[in-house]
Amino acid sequence: GNSVTQMEGPVTLSEEAFLTINCTYTATGYPSLFWYVQYPGEGLQLLLKATKADDKGSNKGFEATYRKETTSFHLEKGSVQVSDSAVYFCALSGGGGYNKLIFGAGTRLAVHP
Amino acid sequence: GAVVSQHPSRVICKSGTSVKIECRSLDFQATTMFWYRQFPKKSLMLMATSNEGSKATYEQGVEKDKFLINHASLTLSTLTVTSAHPEDSSFYICSAHQREGYNEQFFGPGTRLTVL
Numbered sequence: 001g002n003s004v005t006q007m008e009g010p011v012t013l014s015e016e017a018f019l020t021i022n023c024t025y026t027a028t029g030y031p032s033l034f035w036y037v038q039y040p041g042e043g044l045q046l047l048l049k050a051t052k053a054d055d056k057g058s059n060k061g062f063e064a065t066y067r068k069e070t071t072s073f074h075l076e077k078g079s080v081q082v083s084d085s086a087v088y089f090c091a092l093s094g095g096g097g098y099n100k101l102i103f104g105a106g107t108r109l110a111v112h113p
Numbered sequence: 114g115a116v117v118s119q120h121p122s123r124v125i126c127k128s129g130t131s132v133k134i135e136c137r138s139l140d141f142q143a144t145t146m147f148w149y150r151q152f153p154k155k156s157l158m159l160m161a162t163s164n165e166g167s168k169a170t171y172e173q174g175v176e177k178d179k180f181l182i183n184h185a186s187l188t189l190s191t192l193t194v195t196s197a198h199p200e201d202s203s204f205y206i207c208s209a210h211q212r213e214g215y216n217e218q219f220f221g222p223g224t225r226l227t228v229l
Binding site: 036041042043044045046089100101102103104105106 | 117119147154155156157159162206208217218220221222223
């Protein structure tokens with residue numbers, strides 16, 4: 001079945017450091033891929049998405065590229081801020097749509113001044 | 114726009130009682146709502162898919178008689194945890210799939226259930 005594997009956290013960085021959170025997936029067909037972010041005390045918010053191979057999703061300085069050959073969707077940001085501290089979830093949806101999301105375990109990011 | 118609310122945000126109940134959690138899409142119509150359970154430091158586990166006007170579809174291993182889901186309108190779905198036990202204590206999150214336009218799931222802030 002479909003599954004998502006994320007690097008374990010927590011990830012602790014200093015402000016302005018480079019961020020990478022690894023995400024790989026297993027899926028049949030051509031899934032859509034997502035990164036969601038959960039700030040403390042809040043619900044999940046869609047951060048970015050990609051619906052087909054080689055697509056790059058980007059938002060708020062974050063980027064991720066849909067790599068079919070390596071079945072990966074790693075999240076990157078060139079310079080993190082304290083306000084980026086949150087839990088990040090990689091997810092996939094089969095069939096190219098938004099139904100039935102499969103989530104990774106989540107990676108907690110803590111950014112210190 | 115695209116706001117999903119949940120009520121209550123926190124609830125503490127005694128073992129054996131039932132608890133109802135509401136999920137509302139405040140400014141859009143949702144043909145489909147999803148209910149997730151999140152364990153501490155774990156990911157979200159999909160419990161069931163709720164379609165307006167029809168019976169919910171439960172994921173394997175989720176007891177439908179214990180977790181009753183009703184999706185009576187395009188803006189409201191409810192999850193009732195019946196005869197709650199301490200092992201049901203968890204963080205329950207709903208999401209709503211927007212019917213038109215921006216095809217995306219929008220998540221509620223979650224409900225923390227503690228069963229004593």
